[in-house]
Amino acid sequence: MSIRRPPAPLLDAALVAASLFDVWVHADASEPLRMACALAAAFALLLRRRLPRLTFLLTLPAVLLSDAVFAALAALYTLAVLTRGRTLLVVCAVAFTCSNLISLLSPGFGFSIPSTFIALGYTAATAAAPVFLGRLVQARRDLSLRLAEISRARDHERQLTAQTVLARERTTLAREMHDVVAHQVSLIAVRAGALQVGSRDAEVKQAAATIRKLSVQTLEELRHMVSVLRTAGGSPVELIPQPSLADLQRLVDNSDIETELRTDLSGSLPPPVQRAIYRTVQEALTNVRKHAPGARAAVRIRHEHTTVRVTVTNSPPTRPTLSLPSAHYGLVGLRQRAELLGGTVTCGPTTDGGYQLCLTLPVAGTRGRCEPGAQRR
Structure with missing residues (x-):
């Protein structure tokens, strides 16, 4: 002492x-x-x-x-x-x-x-x-x-050691993603393409086309993630274009869910806010596919004074729910992203047996351009 x-x-x-x-x-x-x-x-x-x-x-x-x-x-x-x-x-x-x-x-x-x-x-x-x-x-x-x-020198040495270990783990993770995950997704894309060509059922062909398209997109994202993981301390990796409000319609079209999209926002919002809105809708629709098969979804995005509110609501499932692994990291990530922007994320079941996810973000000084009407997929 x-x-x-x-x-x-x-x-x-x-x-x-x-x-x-x-x-x-x-x-x-x-x-x-x-x-x-x-x-x-x-x-x-x-x-x-x-x-x-x-x-x-x-x-x-x-x-x-x-x-x-x-x-x-x-x-x-x-x-x-x-x-x-x-x-x-x-x-x-x-x-x-x-x-x-x-x-x-x-x-x-x-x-x-x-x-x-x-x-x-x-x-x-x-x-x-x-x-x-x-x-x-x-x-x-x-x-x-x-x-x-x-x-201080020992602390710096420990930090360098930790960074070295982290770089080694990132390299190992990149190798595993490339050798295992990417290979399996490639097989899914190949099988889906074969099913699309060989099947005579229109619904099956459409489902196979969707699977093949999503598999190809997943492979592209995996390749980019592998390149990012392998570049530890080297030259920076060129980032892929980040999603914005202009990509919402394509996201809804590719969701394979009957979705109603209503929005009165324009593309004049700050890029971080647009990405947060896109990721929220993406995670919500993914959860609908996983946990509410056959359900319909409604996406409402509206501007209220200095606040943007995004609400994604789905009806009860019409088919049996499959038991899929989930660690709830998606919702945790959405909450963290919203907190960084000064907003909140709330979610919970609805009275009719469905589910609702709501994102609220402050956007002081930003005005939305009214675009009335609904778009359905």
């Missing part, structure tokens, strides 16, 4: 207060010069973060003329934390030692006296303590920065 450091202004105020207490203990008010130097040294600590060298120089006179040395020690510690020049720190420590030793001079001073060496050693140790402590704090700070850099 890391210890939370106090705010810098609070710490500076505490150091100034401690220096003033040191002045009160060691300075004599009857000696104005020493008192002024000691007070100047105490308040100079307010500059220690921005001007550490100047702060130390301002505290030296107090060491030279009085016993109030706390401010100089604090300034020396700050200098050791903020600077990397070892020579400068040695010079400052020697300056403090000499200044403090001069203030201790007495008539009996001499290097032949053992007490002189004791005072010199004590003063040098006093000057060395804040220097070593400051260097220790600086080393700890550098170590923390280095650890943070290592952590």
